[in-house]
Amino acid sequence: MIATLLSLLLRAVVVLAGTAVLTFALLWNAPGDPAQAIAMARFDALLTEDVIDQVREEVGLNANFWGAFVDWVGPLLVLDFGNSAVTGRPVWPDLWVSITYTFPLALAGLAIGLVISLPLAILATQHPGRLLDRFAVAIASLGTAIPAFWLGLLLILLFAVQLDWLPAMGARTPAHAILPALTLGLGVAASLTRIIRSGILEARGQQFLPALSRRGVSPKAIGRDHVAPHAAVPVVTVVGLELAFLLEGLVVVEVIFGRPGLGTFLTSAILDRDFPHVQAVVVLTALVFVSVNLIVDVIYRQIDPRIGERDA
Amino acid sequence: MRSVAVLGGAIFLFVLVGPFLAPHDPTAINIPERLSPPGEEFLLGTDALGRDILSRLLHGARWSLGLAFLVSLIGLIIGTVIGLVAALGGKLADWAVMRTTDTFLAFPEIVAAVVIAGLMGAGTWNLIFALSVTGWMRYARVARGIGLSLQSRGYVIQAKLAGLSPWYIARWHYLPSLLPSLTVVWTGMFARAILGISTLGFLGFGVQPPMPEWGTMLLDARIHMRSTPFQMIWPGLAVVTSVLAINLAGDALRDALADEGNHS
Amino acid sequence: MLKIDQVSVRRGSSVALEDISLSIPHAKTLAVVGESGAGKSTLIAAILGLIKPWKGKITWAGAAVSSCRPALVMQEPRSAFNPVLSLRRSVLEPISAQGTSVPGERIKRLCDGLELSAEILDRRPSEVSIGQAQRVGILRALIAAPPLVLFDEPLSALDAVTQKHTAKLITDLRSEEGFAALIVTHDIGYAVAHADEIAVLKSGRIEEVATARSFAASPQSSYGQTLRDAAISLGALDTAA
Numbered sequence: 001m002i003a004t005l006l007s008l009l010l011r012a013v014v015v016l017a018g019t020a021v022l023t024f025a026l027l028w029n030a031p032g033d034p035a036q037a038i039a040m041a042r043f044d045a046l047l048t049e050d051v052i053d054q055v056r057e058e059v060g061l062n063a064n065f066w067g068a069f070v071d072w073v074g075p076l077l078v079l080d081f082g083n084s085a086v087t088g089r090p091v092w093p094d095l096w097v098s099i100t101y102t103f104p105l106a107l108a109g110l111a112i113g114l115v116i117s118l119p120l121a122i123l124a125t126q127h128p129g130r131l132l133d134r135f136a137v138a139i140a141s142l143g144t145a146i147p148a149f150w151l152g153l154l155l156i157l158l159f160a161v162q163l164d165w166l167p168a169m170g171a172r173t174p175a176h177a178i179l180p181a182l183t184l185g186l187g188v189a190a191s192l193t194r195i196i197r198s199g200i201l202e203a204r205g206q207q208f209l210p211a212l213s214r215r216g217v218s219p220k221a222i223g224r225d226h227v228a229p230h231a232a233v234p235v236v237t238v239v240g241l242e243l244a245f246l247l248e249g250l251v252v253v254e255v256i257f258g259r260p261g262l263g264t265f266l267t268s269a270i271l272d273r274d275f276p277h278v279q280a281v282v283v284l285t286a287l288v289f290v291s292v293n294l295i296v297d298v299i300y301r302q303i304d305p306r307i308g309e310r311d312a
Numbered sequence: 313m314r315s316v317a318v319l320g321g322a323i324f325l326f327v328l329v330g331p332f333l334a335p336h337d338p339t340a341i342n343i344p345e346r347l348s349p350p351g352e353e354f355l356l357g358t359d360a361l362g363r364d365i366l367s368r369l370l371h372g373a374r375w376s377l378g379l380a381f382l383v384s385l386i387g388l389i390i391g392t393v394i395g396l397v398a399a400l401g402g403k404l405a406d407w408a409v410m411r412t413t414d415t416f417l418a419f420p421e422i423v424a425a426v427v428i429a430g431l432m433g434a435g436t437w438n439l440i441f442a443l444s445v446t447g448w449m450r451y452a453r454v455a456r457g458i459g460l461s462l463q464s465r466g467y468v469i470q471a472k473l474a475g476l477s478p479w480y481i482a483r484w485h486y487l488p489s490l491l492p493s494l495t496v497v498w499t500g501m502f503a504r505a506i507l508g509i510s511t512l513g514f515l516g517f518g519v520q521p522p523m524p525e526w527g528t529m530l531l532d533a534r535i536h537m538r539s540t541p542f543q544m545i546w547p548g549l550a551v552v553t554s555v556l557a558i559n560l561a562g563d564a565l566r567d568a569l570a571d572e573g574n575h576s
Numbered sequence: 577m578l579k580i581d582q583v584s585v586r587r588g589s590s591v592a593l594e595d596i597s598l599s600i601p602h603a604k605t606l607a608v609v610g611e612s613g614a615g616k617s618t619l620i621a622a623i624l625g626l627i628k629p630w631k632g633k634i635t636w637a638g639a640a641v642s643s644c645r646p647a648l649v650m651q652e653p654r655s656a657f658n659p660v661l662s663l664r665r666s667v668l669e670p671i672s673a674q675g676t677s678v679p680g681e682r683i684k685r686l687c688d689g690l691e692l693s694a695e696i697l698d699r700r701p702s703e704v705s706i707g708q709a710q711r712v713g714i715l716r717a718l719i720a721a722p723p724l725v726l727f728d729e730p731l732s733a734l735d736a737v738t739q740k741h742t743a744k745l746i747t748d749l750r751s752e753e754g755f756a757a758l759i760v761t762h763d764i765g766y767a768v769a770h771a772d773e774i775a776v777l778k779s780g781r782i783e784e785v786a787t788a789r790s791f792a793a794s795p796q797s798s799y800g801q802t803l804r805d806a807a808i809s810l811g812a813l814d815t816a817a
Contacts, residue, residue, distance in 0.1 A: 014415075015411060018412065019415055019418050019419065030432060141556060141560070142552070142556065144555075145503070145551075145556040146548075146552050147507050147510055147514075147552075149515075149527075150530065150544075150551065153544055154544075154548070157541050161538055161541065245420075248421075251423055251515075252511060252515070270427065271430070273431075278431065282427060285420070286418050286419055293418075466652060466655040466657070467657055467658040469626065469648070470656055470666070470669070470716070471669060473646070473647065473670075474720075475673040484658070488658070
C-alpha cells in the first residue's frame, strides 16, 4: 500500500512538473513582445525603448528558455506568485479575493446540482424505462447540450429583463449570486443525473445480490458491504469529473454575470497579457486538479483493489 | 454505425449547402434596417448592424460545425497515433505517453483552450490549435487501452514474427479494431468541440467578427439583450440542436456496438 | 541448428522453465511433450524471443533466432488470423514484410500439398472451417520457406479425422521443404509417429530426451513411463511401431 501511494504521489509530481513546463512554454512562445505589452498596459501608449527594456529587465524576460524556466519555477515552488505585470501589486492578495468569490459560487452550484439530480435520479430508477425515467434522461441530455453561457443569458433574459425579479450583473448582494449559481447548478444537475442514474442501475444489476440474500445475509449488511462500495466507485469518479465541469462553467458564468472571481481574474489577465496573473491561476488550478485526482485515485484503490492491477 | 453515417452526411450537407440557401449576404451591413424584428424581408430579424440573422446562422454552420468537425478530426488523428505509440512502443514509451496524457488532463480542457487561444491571440488558426492540443487525450487513452489488449492476439504475434513494421501492424491490425470505439469517442468530442468553439467565440477568444460563428453572434446579441431579446435565441438554439443530435447519434452507436459485443 | 543452452525463464516470482538444454538439427523434428502447465508455451515464446530468458541462450546457427525468421503455427487457428482481412493477405504477410515478390507457383504447390483450393484464400477467417483455417495457418508458416517452424499444439483444436490428416500433411511437407520443426503437443501418439526425437517436459524441467523409437519402447524417466502407458491404454500409441 505504501509503495502504491508513493508511486501515485510520484506520478502526481511528474504531472505537475509537466504542467509547469507546458505553461511556461506557452508564456514563452506567446506572440508579441510581452515587455511591450506590459509596458503599454502600465504606462499607456507613451513608450520609449528605454521604458520597454526597463520593464523587460524587471520582469526577467531576458534569459534563455531553461534559464528563464528555472527563474520562473523557483518562486512558484514556495507558492510565491510574484507581482502583477500590470499594476505591480503582489498577485496573491488579489488572487485570494477572487477565490473568496469563486469558492462559495462553486459550492452553491454543486449543492443545487445535487439537490436536483439526486432525487430525480432515484425517482427515475424506481421504474426504469417508464415515463419519469425517460423524462429524466431527456432533460439530462438537453442539459448537457446547452452551453453554460447561453443558459446564463436565457436566465438573465427571463428573471432579470422580463420579470425583473433578480439582479443580473455584479456581486453586491447575496441575491446577485442566485442566477450565477442556478446557471452552474443546472449544468451540474444534468451531468450528475446521468451518472447517478446509471450508477444506481449498475449497482442494482449486480448478479451476486440475490444470491447473498438467499444465503441469509441481512439487507443492511448487503447494503453496507456490497451495494455501497459498488455505488461509491461512480460517486468518486463524479468528484473528479464534476470538478472540471465546475471550473469550466465558472469561467463563463463569472464573465456573463460580471462577478469578480477566478474566471474573471483569468480572462482579464489574458486580455491584459498579465502573465504573472495568468500563471498564478493556471498553477493553482493544476495543483487543485492534480491533488483532487490523487485523492480520488487513492480512494479508488481502497474501494476496489483490482483497479491498481488494471493500469500499471 | 449507420446513425453516425447519416448524421455525418446531414451535417456535411448542411455545412455545404446551408450558405447557398441564405437569402442575404451574412456580412452586408444595412444600418437603416438595424435591429428589425422578424418579418417577411428578414425571417429572423436583423442584428445591430442590420445583417440578416437567418443568413448569418446558415453561414455560421460552416464556422461552428465545420471547425468543430476539423478540430475533433485533428484530435482523433493525434490521439490515435499517440495511443498506438504507447501500445506498440514498449514500456518506456508507454510510461512517457501516459504521463504526458495525464499532464494534458491536469487542466479542464475548455479552460486550457481559453488560456492557449487567449495568449496566442484571438483568431481562427489559434482557435483550431488550442482546441486540438486540448482535445486528443481521450482518443489516446482509448487507443492505448484497446491496443494493449490486442498485443496478445494471435494475428498480432504472427505479424510481429513476420517482421512487419510497427507502422504496418498499427495500420492493418490495430486500427480496424480501434475504429468503432474511436468513433464513439469522436461523436462526444465533436459535440464538445462545438460547445468549445462557441464558448471561446462568446468570450472573444475564438472566431472574430464579422464572421458569423454562433458563439460570436451571441456575444453581439448580448449587448442588445434588453431591446431585441429574440436575437439571442437562434444562435443558441442552433448550438443546442447540433450538440443534442450528435450526442444522441453517439449514444445509439455505443448501444449498437455493445449489442454486437454481446452477440459475438 | 537450433540450440537452447541452459535456459531458465521466470514468470513473476515463479520459475516457468529451469535449466533447459535442447537442440534441433537442420531438417529434423523434435516433439516436446508434457501436460498443460508444464511450460511448453513458455518454451515457444522464449525461442521466438517474445519473452526474454532469465538465464541461458537460445541461438540458430550461432546467431539470434529472429535472424532466421522462424514461423509459428498456433493452437487456435482462427484467432491467428485478422478477422477483417482476407486469408490471402495474412498468408502473404511474411513475404510482404521482406519486400520480395510473391511466388505464385510456390503458393499453388503448397496449396496442393495442403489440399487447399486457392479460392479459400479469398475468404475471411470466419468463413472457413477450423481444419481449413489450420491448414491455411501452416501455409502462412511455410510460405517464406523458413528454416525453423514451431508448432504449438497444431492439432488440438481439430476433430479426430482432421487431426490424422493434418498430421500427415505436416510430415510430408517437412520432408519436402526440409525445415527443422519443434512440435509442442500433449499427444504422445502423434509425437512418436511423426517426430525424430522426443523431449519430456514436467513443471518446467526436462525429464528426458530420447529418439521417438526408444521412447516408445522404453522411456527412461518414470514420468515418461507414465505418459507412455497412459497413451497405450487410451489406444493412442501403437506399441507395434
